[in-house]
Amino acid sequence: MTVTPADGFSPAAAFPDPSHDQWQSLVEGVLRRSGKEVTGPAAEEALSTALGDGLTARPLYTSHDASPDPGFPGFAPFTRGSSAMGNTVGGWDVRQRHALTDPARLNEAVLDDLENGVTSLWLAVGGPGGIPVSGLARALDGVHLDLAPLALESGDAFEPAVRELLGLCEARGTAKEAVRGSLGADPLGHAARTGGEPETDAAAHWARRCAREYPGLRALTVDALVYHEAGGSAAEELGLSLATGVAHLRTLTAAGLTVQEACGQLEFRYAATADQFLTVAKLRAARRLWARVAEVCGDASAGAQQQHAVTSSVMMTRRDPWVNMLRTTLACLGAGVGGADSVTVLPFDHALGLPDAFARRIARNTSTILMEESHLARVIDPAGGSWYVERLTDELAAAAWSFFQEVERAGGQAAALRSGMVQERLAATWAARSKDLARRKEPVTGVSEFPDATERPLQREPSPAVRPAGGLPQVRRDEAFEALRARSDRHLAETGSRPKVFLAALGPASVHTARASFAANLFLAGGMEPVHEPASVDASTAAAAFAAGGATAACLCSSDALYAEQAGPVAAALRRGGAAQVLLAGRPGGYAGVDTHVFAGCDVVAVLSSVLDRMGVA
DSSP: OOOOGGGTOOGGGGSOOOOHHHHHHHHHHHHHHTTOOOOTHHHHHHTOEEEETTEEEOSOOOTTSOOOOOOOTTSTTOTTOSSTTTTTTTOSEEEEEEOOSOHHHHHHHHHHHHTTTOOEEEEEBSSTTSBOGGGHHHHTTTOOTTTSOEEEEOGGGHHHHHHHHHHHHHHTTOOGGGOOEEEEEOHHHHHHHHSOOOOOHHHHHHHHHHHHHOTTEEEEEEETHHHHTTTOOHHHHHHHHHHHHHHHHHHHHHTTOOHHHHHTTEEEEEEEOSOHHHHHHHHHHHHHHHHHHHHHTTOGGGOOOOEEEEEOSTTOOSSSTTHHHHHHHHHHHHHHHTTOSEEEOOOTTGGGSSOOHHHHHHHHHHHHIIIIISOGGGSSSTTTTOHHHHHHHHHHHHHHHHHHHHHHHTTSHHHHHHHTHHHHHHHHHHHHHHHHHHTTSSOOBTTTBSOOTTOOOOOOOOOOOOOOTTSOOOOOTTHHHHHHHHHHHHHHHHHSSOOEEEEEEBSOHHHHHHHHHHHHHHHHHTTOEEEOOSSOBOTTTHHHHHHHHTOSEEEEESOHHHHHHHHHHHHHHHHHTTOSEEEEESSOOOOTTOOEEEOTTSOHHHHHHHHHHHHTOO
16 A cells, blocks of 8 residues: 555654754764864855855755745846746857858858757857958858847957848848858956946947847847956856946936837846856856846846856866866856856867867767757756755845945946956955965866876967956966976976975874875975985985985974974984975964975965975976
């Protein structure tokens, strides 16, 4: 006999509901066994994770973690999606970015993409990193302009690029109502990138044209990537996108468009990171916030935000670039679950130069697998209802709105850029994050943690794109460690070997293995070769072993108990063997003869840079 709840019996009835206090008591016991004596709320705080923007991910969320009603998909405040059907009909739009200067090569690449899963194209046009405006027709040869939406990224070449594209559509007989995509006018984002003044007249002109003649085209892009790429946090990215969007609404309504028409001319572009929950919450919060803007402007129904999510370039690494495939998969998952209308997955070799055909294939197939095999698009807002996601969405929206208000009080987005307020805020955020990266509190797999000592670098054709001077900087998580590895590479090219550090392990393997492994991983992150031969040394053998290892620095690795007995004598022996500097894997303990300590949470970048300096590695 099968017993079901319909029979009046619930399988959960035999299990009493635990209270929050009971759970917290169990947490205290677990922490106590790990050596942490904390009680009450402090126990829960010990398991919490700081997310930036003053936000914290707690270890437990319950129905008591109330958040505003997110509403229904397709209805204000649009938290759960801009349309009632979400992406369930055909999945999200798979948008591939192309930045080639040769029209023939670009044409070959876009046709390959469109034939193999890509549903729209994002083209760089004009400037040093894009296709010449005059080459647009050749680049789009064979592309059905009524089937493949186009998104332009043209900077100063905006008007010529738009005229060329729409002229091409007319020449090919494509009906105006069949043309879809985004013209990509981004005057404020372009000003942020270049340090120039925003020119809005052309954007307003083409917004009026699109609203009247091209119902499937949006004239402007609110591109928040520039703020993310300058080191901004999730709340700052959202806040600045709101300030930009509001500035565009003022421009467009002053040009004669209604609020409904003006909102319909905007597409918002956000970064998707490997923190999938933060990405989900960011996209949901963005829709909710923009709905609030539309409501205040007098037309709540106009607030359905069109979103284009792009996997973060900040998280992409040049070393061990294969790991980027994992990062972009998580980011794509977050973008899809978060309800983005279009998703661009950057190729895994993006940080190295122009992607090859294999990298583009992996990028587009990431979306295909998530939609066709994992069925990610078949559920509308799958994260909705999660107490954690709803609370995170609410807290992130509040932080973003607060920053948006700061920008508005400063005179709006253009004034905030002109005064340096935006630059200063983003620089401060990146400086704080850089400290976490340097201490490996935010680890970068394959770079600051678990670097591949035998890696053969990938070679790619350099990208012709150049970030203009005078605008916001473009940062990467790997930049500090990349600088260390570059010093090691130069030393290898000049001398035929990498800088070496001798691991002076004390005692048996059971005692020294943990810290020896930690030290080896740490020095590899700086491009230094750890020498661990022989497996163990003492005061009588350390000098000879060091001299035979070919290193100029040494690191003691063992337990605190053995350090108390042997660190001083072994350090002295290493000095006699020629060690110019002696480090110790462990927290400072006043050991004689030790120059520096390396331990979990230390400033790894500063330590490794100092070691290379004393080795004479430029």
